[in-house]
Amino acid sequence: EDKVVQSPLSLVVHEGDTVTLNCSYEVTNFRSLLWYKQEKKAPTFLFMLTSSGIEKKSGRLSSILDKKELFSILNITATQTGDSAIYLCAVEGGVRKTSGSRLTFGEGTQLTVNP
Amino acid sequence: DTEVTQTPKHLVMGMTNKKSLKCEQHMGHRAMYWYKQKAKKPPELMFVYSYEKLSINESVPSRFSPECPNSSLLNLHLHALQPEDSALYLCASSQVLGRRYGYTFGSGTRLTVV
Numbered sequence: 050e051d052k053v054v055q056s057p058l059s060l061v062v063h064e065g066d067t068v069t070l071n072c073s074y075e076v077t078n079f080r081s082l083l084w085y086k087q088e089k090k091a092p093t094f095l096f097m098l099t100s101s102g103i104e105k106k107s108g109r110l111s112s113i114l115d116k117k118e119l120f121s122i123l124n125i126t127a128t129q130t131g132d133s134a135i136y137l138c139a140v141e142g143g144v145r146k147t148s149g150s151r152l153t154f155g156e157g158t159q160l161t162v163n164p
Numbered sequence: 165d166t167e168v169t170q171t172p173k174h175l176v177m178g179m180t181n182k183k184s185l186k187c188e189q190h191m192g193h194r195a196m197y198w199y200k201q202k203a204k205k206p207p208e209l210m211f212v213y214s215y216e217k218l219s220i221n222e223s224v225p226s227r228f229s230p231e232c233p234n235s236s237l238l239n240l241h242l243h244a245l246q247p248e249d250s251a252l253y254l255c256a257s258s259q260v261l262g263r264r265y266g267y268t269f270g271s272g273t274r275l276t277v278v
Binding site for chain 1 (some may be wrong): 199207224252256269271
């Protein structure tokens with residue numbers, strides 16, 4: 050059974066702090082690892098990682114994947130109150146490339162950024 | 165159009181009712197998904213459609229019946245639900261191959277079964 054474990058489950062910081070969120074996984078037929086931000090409704094896509102050691106960046110957010118050690122981190126620098134959300138890590142596995150695939154989500158990290 | 169549209173946004177139904185949730189996308193994605201999300205829990209996969217054919221059913225009870233009438237539409241028919249089925253139901257879509265941009269989720273339907 051595919052498994053995704055995120056840590057910490059909850060984090061409270063002050064504006065301007067830097068945070069690191071962790072995601073470890075076990076999955077058969079690994080295809081990719083995805084990070085999402087969820088506020089009130091739908092998860093919004095942040096990053097998709099398929100190759101080890103290549104950092105993806107988007108503004109103050111960055112992420113990297115280690116396929117040997119089976120984990121990923123999401124970094125947020127100079128945090129703002131608008132970064133407060135649940136950050137979900139999901140791993141994509143599948144049976145066949147043409148069958149669609151299943152995303153297995155971790156429990157999420159609840160990030161609260163205080164002014 | 166880079167959105168997945170779900171209707172209705174909220175639904176309250178009795179245990180003997182029949183209702184349907186609808187999902188639509190016009191991004192040319194040929195894989196579509198239903199996820200269920202309970203409060204303070206991550207989304208859990210229910211069904212996957214690939215090229216309008218059901219490819220994954222995660223042992224979902226038969227009171228949930230998915231349908232993919234064409235490449236842009238995905239429905240979830242509900243019948244004889246239980247109060248524990250109350251949750252946020254999320255639809256998502258993706259390319260089947262080369263999913264460079266991941267999955268796009270709709271805003272969900274908040275379902276309450278009374």
